[in-house]
Amino acid sequence: MGIQLSILDQSPVFGDETPEEAFQHTVELAQIAERLGYSRFWVSEHHDGDKLAGSSPEVLIAYLLAKTNRIRIGSGGVMLQHYSPYKVAENFNVLSSLAPGRVDLGIGRAPGGLPRSTRALQQGAADGADLTGKLKELSQYVHNRLAEDHPLAGLRATPVPGQPADLYLLGASVSSAELAAELGLPYVFALFINSDPVVAEDAFAAYTRFFNYANGTKPQPILALPVVVAGTDAEAEELASQQKLYRVYLDSGKKVTVGSLEQAEEFGRQSNEDYRIEEQLAEVIKGSKETVRRKLLEVGERYGVVEYIVNTALQDFGKRVRSYELLKEAFTEAAVVHTEGSLKEE
Secondary structure (H helix, E strand, C coil): CCCEEEEEECCECCCCCCHHHHHHHHHHHHHHHHHHCCCEEEECCCCCCCCECCCCHHHHHHHHHHHCCCCEEEEEEEEHHHCCHHHHHHHHHHHHHHCCCCEEEEEECCCCCCHHHHHHHCCCCCCCCCHHHHHHHHHHHHCCCCCCCCCCCCCCCCCCCCCCCEEEEEECCHHHHHHHHHHCCCEEEECCCCCCHHHHHHHHHHHHHCCCCCCCCCCCEEEEEEEEECCCHHHHHHHHCCCEEEEEEECCCCEEEECCHHHHHHHHHHHCCCEEEEEEECCCEEECHHHHHHHHHHHHHHHCCCEEEEECCCCCHHHHHHHHHHHHHHHHHHHHHHHHHHHHHC
C-alpha cells in the first residue's frame, strides 16, 4: 500500500528520570527505528521546561547520525522564528556533508517554549523579518539559490553539500498548509497539537489546491499524530489514558497547547495577560496492531496522506518500544499477507 512510517521523539523526561536518561532513550529509539525499517526519525525543539530535554535539535541530530547508519534523521522542527536562516542553513549543510542523503530539515512555526525563552532566543534580533520571509530565504540558502536582488547576493551557506537537507514545513493550521503549498514544500500537519479533524481536512485540501509546481516538486502531505499500540485494545486504552494536553487561552486571542498543567500555568503567568486553561485528553490513535492499522488507513484515506510521523509518549520505555514494534508489524505483516494472496491468485 506504500504506507511510510516515521517517528517523532521529543526526548521526554518522566518522573525521576534525568535528561541524560531521556537522551539515552532517544538514541536507543533511533537505533531501534532503523532496525525495524522506519523511514525517518525526527527530534523536536523545546525550551525552558523540565519535561522535554531536546532544546537543540541540530546537536542531537549530529549525535544520532553518528549512532545510526541508514535511517534519515531530522528536526521536527527547528523554530526558525528565533534564528538566522543563514545560520540554520550552515548547520544543516554541515550535517548533510557529514551524512549525505540522510538529513531532514523540518521547520516549526511555534515558539517552542514559554514567553520568557522566546525573549531570550530573540535577544538582539533587530531585522524583524517574518517567518514566511525567513523560510523563503532559508530555502534559497539550502539550495544555493540566493536571489540576485537579495541584499547579500553572492553569499553562500558553506559547506555546500552534494545533497542538501530535505526541507519540510510543520504546522497545525490552514495558513501553514497554504505557506507550504506556496513554497512547494512537503507539509506535515501536527494532529497531536491541533486534533480538530475539520481543520486538518481543510489544511490538506488547501495544500493540494494551492500547491506551487514551479520548482518541479509535488505535494507531499504527511500527518504527525500520537499512536499507542499494545497487545489488546484494552491495554492500549489504559496506556493512552495517561496522555493529557492543556490548552492556554490568552485574552489577546492567542492560544497554545502544552503537555502539563505546570507548563500551562507558567505560560499564562509569563504572558502577562489574563488567561484560562482547558484540560483535555490527547486524541490518540490506540489499540491492538490490527485496530491501529485499520484506524490509520481510515485516517490516511480521510486526509489523503501516505506517511505518518508517529509520537508515542509512554512513561514505560519498554512499552514505548513495544508500541513501535507492534506498529511496524501491523503494516509489514499486512504487506506480506497481501503479497502472498496476490501470488496465490496468479
